[in-house]
Amino acid sequence: xxxxxxxxxxxxxxxxxxxxCAGCVAPVVxxxxxxxxxxxxxxxxxxxxxxxxxxxxxxxTAWRCSWIHNAFENTAAxxxxxxxxxRALKKQGKITKDIKFIxxxxxxxxxxxxxxxxxxxxxxxxxMVYICYDNGAYMNTGIxxxxxxxxxxxxxxxxxxxxxxxKVQWRKDLAAIMAAHxxxxxxxxxxxxxxxxxxxxxKALAVDGPAFINAMAPCPRGWRYDTREGIxxxxxxxxxxxxxxxxxxxxxxxxxxxxxxxxxLVEWLKKQGRFRHLFTxxxxxxxxxxxxxxxxxxxxxxxxxxxx
Amino acid sequence: MQERxxxxxxxxxxxxxxxxxxxxxxxxxxxxxxxIVQIFSNYVANGQVKTEFITVESEHSAMSATxxxxxxxxxxxxxTSSQGLALMWExxxxxxxxxxxxxxxxxxxxxxxxxxxxxxxxDTMGARDSGWIQIYSENTQEAYDNLIQAVRIAEHPDVxxxxxxxxxxxxxxxxxxxxxxxxxxxxxxxxxxFKPHRPSLLDVDHPVTVGPLALYDYYMxxxxxxxxxxxxxxxxxxEVAKEYGELTGRKYGLFxxxxxxxxxxxxxxxxxxxxxxxSVVDELREKGIKAGLLKLRVFRPFPYEELAQVLADxxxxxxxxxxxxxxxxxxxxFTEVRAAMYxxxxxxxxxxxxxxxxxxxxxxxxxxxxxxxxxxxxRTGEVTQVVNYLGVRE
Numbered sequence: 001x002x003x004x005x006x007x008x009x010x011x012x013x014x015x016x017x018x019x020x021c022a023g024c025v026a027p028v029v030x031x032x033x034x035x036x037x038x039x040x041x042x043x044x045x046x047x048x049x050x051x052x053x054x055x056x057x058x059x060x061t062a063w064r065c066s067w068i069h070n071a072f073e074n075t076a077a078x079x080x081x082x083x084x085x086x087r088a089l090k091k092q093g094k095i096t097k098d099i100k101f102i103x104x105x106x107x108x109x110x111x112x113x114x115x116x117x118x119x120x121x122x123x124x125x126x127x128m129v130y131i132c133y134d135n136g137a138y139m140n141t142g143i144x145x146x147x148x149x150x151x152x153x154x155x156x157x158x159x160x161x162x163x164x165x166x167k168v169q170w171r172k173d174l175a176a177i178m179a180a181h182x183x184x185x186x187x188x189x190x191x192x193x194x195x196x197x198x199x200x201x202x203k204a205l206a207v208d209g210p211a212f213i214n215a216m217a218p219c220p221r222g223w224r225y226d227t228r229e230g231i232x233x234x235x236x237x238x239x240x241x242x243x244x245x246x247x248x249x250x251x252x253x254x255x256x257x258x259x260x261x262x263x264x265l266v267e268w269l270k271k272q273g274r275f276r277h278l279f280t281x282x283x284x285x286x287x288x289x290x291x292x293x294x295x296x297x298x299x300x301x302x303x304x305x306x307x308x
Numbered sequence: 309m310q311e312r313x314x315x316x317x318x319x320x321x322x323x324x325x326x327x328x329x330x331x332x333x334x335x336x337x338x339x340x341x342x343x344i345v346q347i348f349s350n351y352v353a354n355g356q357v358k359t360e361f362i363t364v365e366s367e368h369s370a371m372s373a374t375x376x377x378x379x380x381x382x383x384x385x386x387x388t389s390s391q392g393l394a395l396m397w398e399x400x401x402x403x404x405x406x407x408x409x410x411x412x413x414x415x416x417x418x419x420x421x422x423x424x425x426x427x428x429x430x431d432t433m434g435a436r437d438s439g440w441i442q443i444y445s446e447n448t449q450e451a452y453d454n455l456i457q458a459v460r461i462a463e464h465p466d467v468x469x470x471x472x473x474x475x476x477x478x479x480x481x482x483x484x485x486x487x488x489x490x491x492x493x494x495x496x497x498x499x500x501x502f503k504p505h506r507p508s509l510l511d512v513d514h515p516v517t518v519g520p521l522a523l524y525d526y527y528m529x530x531x532x533x534x535x536x537x538x539x540x541x542x543x544x545x546x547e548v549a550k551e552y553g554e555l556t557g558r559k560y561g562l563f564x565x566x567x568x569x570x571x572x573x574x575x576x577x578x579x580x581x582x583x584x585x586x587s588v589v590d591e592l593r594e595k596g597i598k599a600g601l602l603k604l605r606v607f608r609p610f611p612y613e614e615l616a617q618v619l620a621d622x623x624x625x626x627x628x629x630x631x632x633x634x635x636x637x638x639x640x641x642f643t644e645v646r647a648a649m650y651x652x653x654x655x656x657x658x659x660x661x662x663x664x665x666x667x668x669x670x671x672x673x674x675x676x677x678x679x680x681x682x683x684x685x686x687r688t689g690e691v692t693q694v695v696n697y698l699g700v701r702e
Contacts, residue, residue, distance in 0.1 A: 006524075017385065036342070041512035042510050043380075043491065043512070045376070052521070053521050056519075056521055057521050057523070058520040058521060058522040058523075058526045059520075059526065061353060061517035061520060063515065063517055064511070064515060065512070065515050066509040066511070066512055066515045066517075067381055067515070067516075067517045067518055068376065068509055068517075068518040068519055069510075069519035069520065070372055070376065070399065070402055070519055071372070071376050071398055071399060071402060071520075073368070074369060074372035075366060077334075077364060077368070077369035077372035077376070078372045078373065078376040079372045079376060080334070080362055080364070080369070080372075080373045080376065081332065081334060081362065081372065081373030081374060081376025081377035081378075081379075081380070081384065082376040082377065082379065082380045082510070084332050084334070084360045084362050084373065084377055084380070085331060085332050085360075085376070085377040085382040085384070085509075085510065086378035086380065086510055087360055088331040088332055088358070088360040088377075088382055089331070089381075089382060089510065091358070091360075092331075092358065092463075095510060097512060099510065099512055116366065116369075117364060117365075117366075117368070117369050117372065119365070119571075120364060120365030120366070120369055121369075123365070124362065124364075126362065171405060178455050192363075209356065244362055248534060264692075290355035304597075
């Protein structure tokens with residue numbers, strides 16, 4: 001693989017002229033995916049969400065590649081249609097080029113409203129890579145909880161109130177759900193670990209059939225961190241084992257990164273305003289509960305990956 | 309060369325789809341459309357079409373995938389009914405605004421609730437403002453003919469609007485009738501090779517952004533262009549009908565006027581009820597009553613000028629609505645025809661009959677009653693009840 005310097009010089013299919021917020025990590029994820037794709041021709045489908053609205057305000061577009069937005073919940077179905085049209089034309093000899101198909105959706109468009117469409121497309125076996133840029137809430141509409149929101153996070157629909165301390169439920173394990181579709185490739189990535197991310201996207205693009213990648217993409221508005229620390233947020237999520245890096249290749253689970261020393265969860269939590277209410281004396285048990293659950297999930301993953 | 313065979317409405321639609329031979333079909337089964345999907349799956353399984361068939365998990369995904377395929381520069385189709393159309397609603401509008409020439413048979417069925425599987429027009433009437441061309445068919449022959457013509461209409465460079473072709477659920481979809489069919493070659497020749505008129509997603513050397521965000525500074529121009537395309541579709545529909553008529557000997561227009569020229573009493577109707585109404589017209593004519601019928605074929609674009617012209621000289625007009633719009637002012641066909649008549653040189657009394665909801669049978673007696681009411685209105689010049697419900701327990 002090319003080194004970072006070479007990669008950063010790649011023009012890529014996503015230009016810097018978009019209007020995402022300062023400190024948003026979603027465009028960093030897209031840029032790294034573009035680096036992974038290199039010169040391969042791609043068609044991108046984009047779910048309604050921050051990335052879509054901030055990158056294609058008519059008459060401008062930040063996309064150098066062919067790009068389609070249809071609606072919020074139907075990106076996988078839409079790309080199914082594009083990919084099928086490609087197969088039809090290929091069969092008829094009307095297209096000779098090899099084209100890859102990439103979908104981008106936020107956690108709202110992927111975990112929640114678009115889950116059916118995604119499940120259908122994965123089950124049917126379309127040759128596409130679906131990438132969820134997971135910022136852990138409906139950020140585009142103003143930070144409402146999603147099924148990807150971490151437990152205890154303060155969002156506008158799971159506010160940290162006097163009787164309820166933020167989101168009550170644990171996060172949905174979407175990557176496992178995707179793995180249960182028996183698709184050839186599933187992975188979880190973080191842009192702080194760009195080599196890992198790029199290698200996984202390249203694997204995903206190379207497989208014959210559907211691939212799903214869950215990418216952590218922090219949101220400075222929703223998480224309330226210093227805008228300079230977006231990438232640091234993902235690094236800490238990985239180092240605390242809240243967001244482990246792994247892949248599931250043809251059903252084989254494999255950890256792709258194991259922190260030398262597992263950092264305490266609070267190191268990630270304390271940098272984020274959405275968890276501020278946990279740092280009171282009375283909420284101390286919640287912090288402990290949070291850490292215990294992260295430990296459990298980590299152990300579970302280690303077992304799945306044959307590491308424990 | 310045409311062959312005369314007996315087919316159900318669904319078989320005829322599926323056959324027309326086979327002969328159109330689209331590149332991509334994405335469809336989900338729903339009563340009473342299910343057979344179309346099943347029959348077409350067989351064509352695919354037996355290699356009788358070149359089509360790539362996407363067995364989507366819902367109608368929402370059916371329309372979404374069809375949009376994706378159509379934006380990729382191929383001929384793409386789907387088919388649905390009722391709740392299926394309701395589920396794809398969101399994307400139905402998006403298909404039109406992206407100017408994608410998708411063709412979709414819709415087998416009319418009542419919308420829930422209560423849940424009902426039989427024919428009425430509440431499903432497609434709800435989609436009347438979605439930006440799709442809407443063509444209604446009386447029988448199996450028309451369903452077949454309309455679907456083939458729809459391809460040419462939708463794909464015409466001056467139009468580029470998706471088109472839905474309707475037939476009544478069960479009454480037509482499941483009833484066997486004789487019809488004339490074209491050879492595969494003739495249909496292929498008529499619809500022609502698909503040529504995308506806009507940049508396609510798969511033309512990766514010329515990337516295109518499809519479906520961007522357009523706010524108050526551009527949204528209205530997008531809508532204005534859609535309106536312009538819809539208005540222009542009228543001429544194309546007639547042009548395609550003329551060419552199809554030359555090929556088949558079957559004439560189509562925006563509507564079909566039956567014994568209307570000198571009629572005092574006129575009924576305006578859509579789809580299969582026209583057959584019943586026509587036989588009542590004949591019966592009344594034998595008795596010397598000047599009854600006439602207007603069967604509307606094209607509901608979108610709405611031929612308001614043409615309607616006003618042929619209806620102005622009637623003494624009383626009844627609109628038959630197989631859907632209610634709950635506007636408290638009658639069904640959709642009524643309100644639109646009545647609005648069209650505002651500019652007519654004469655304004656005869658117009659009444660509405662909402663009938664046949666959820667597939668409730670409409671028989672000769674019902675239509676006779678409507679003409680009897682019209683005769684009374686024509687005689688007295690007075691309307692006692694503008695909006696009427698036909699064949700309902702009050």
